[in-house]
Amino acid sequence: MKTDAFQEALRQRGVRFANRFQGTWHDYENVDAVLAIRDCPPVVMATKPASKLINAWKARVPAMLGPEPAYRELRRSPLDFLETDSAEAVLDAIDRLQGSPELYQAMVENGMKRAEAFDDNLLAARWIELLEEARERNRRETRAPLLRYARYLWNRQKISLVKRLSGWRD
Template sequence: MQSEQLETKFTALPYPVTFVCRYWEKWSDLLSNDTQLPDPNTIPERIVTNEECWIIMTYLHLKRRNLNVYLSNKFVQGSICVASALDFGIKQKTFSSFVVGCRSDGPRPALCDIAIVQNQANIKSSTDIFIPHWPQPGLIKRDSARGNHITNVVFKGSELNLYEAFRSPEFVRELENLGACLQINGINTDKLLQWHDYSEADLVLAVRDLTEKDALVKPASKLINAWIAGVPALLGPEPAFQQLRQSHLDYIEIKTPESALSAIRRLMTDPSLYEQMLINGQKRALEFSTEQIALRWHKVLSTQVASSYSNWCKRSSINKIANFAVRAVNQKLAVRDADYHRIHGYRPISNKWT
């Protein structure tokens, strides 16, 4: 097992860490038994929500490496608690805990003592720490026997997150004229579990019509998963993708169906380019393996979080409550700001202001 191979690389954390699972009913088996924990890669169908991706999966990966981490359905007073920032709020009155909030693509988590962000553009202070998203659990790589052949252009995710022009009959027809087809593995179909299955994918397609502000909170998951899966990607101009880009072989940036079709024709007529992207992706994937992400979490919890927690423990209860009151106001402002910019702003893909 992978966890057994990695045990020697991890020392105990300076302080115990509790991962808080608010929606614990689905995970009662983990709360009642922490000695026989499942490998996240064996239960991809159970890991869907934000809390499951950031809290459950992180807990499982670290606990299986024998670290002193624990799972609870409530915040533990006086302890380091890691929680999904989208799944708790002011009502939880978390001032008695040192809170590490996983921001995901939500508003700036002002209630947290430390924020884990998935996009480097969200680092605004020393309390914001970038950790990439975990790889898709249970990911099945592309069948190498498919070679450089391009037939299946795949989008994995909610269908509404694929810009409508790429779902149009015209685009589908043009793909068919090239001998290819579009496969959408969306949440509105019976193929949800195929989010982790890239065995028959030849190209990954992902273009969202986001506002510029909203794009700043999105992760690079589709690119990283494509690298790990061994599938070249055609992606929209999102900051998270651009931050990781080191060469033209990392992915092909597109904005329109025409640019996507042009890229597909180029890859079809130049199999060597397709092969180069495959080889390059294999190298880049090593930077974002489960092992590497686990090491990042271990380092962050052992250094920045431990140091900040030590200082937090020295503060008085009155100081913590007063600080929470200020944060509560800032949290309301952050939520309002995020809600506004998710809807209003310039959208580079459609070239519209909304």
């Protein structure tokens, strides 16, 4: 997607690509759609949240996203996002959105409904619940420090093994 050919294909479609890698990556004001595709190992993808999808829903714009676990986990309908894993798939998705205003509008309306589950007050309540659970778990584990330390060592080894097997290097 960094090639001149891809950029030219966008221009032919009347699309201006706004690269938002730094600074305003989260600001979807004045965009018509979101494109987010990463090229990194699966172990890294597994740790990435679905922020771009949720932000697209809240901004009322369709999203074209790579095949990431977090996005797929939230998917309930084909209207949630268009999965794109290559430059060709992105161009096809753009053609679909430009050629079908009904699809574009349906994705916007679907996203508005989906965004309701990510209301700030609702999320704050979920975080409070999670932190209270963590506090209780910490109380239990404080009574058994050896078990806590064993879990810590086990998790470190598991992370290290997954990184080595996937070829990921820090």
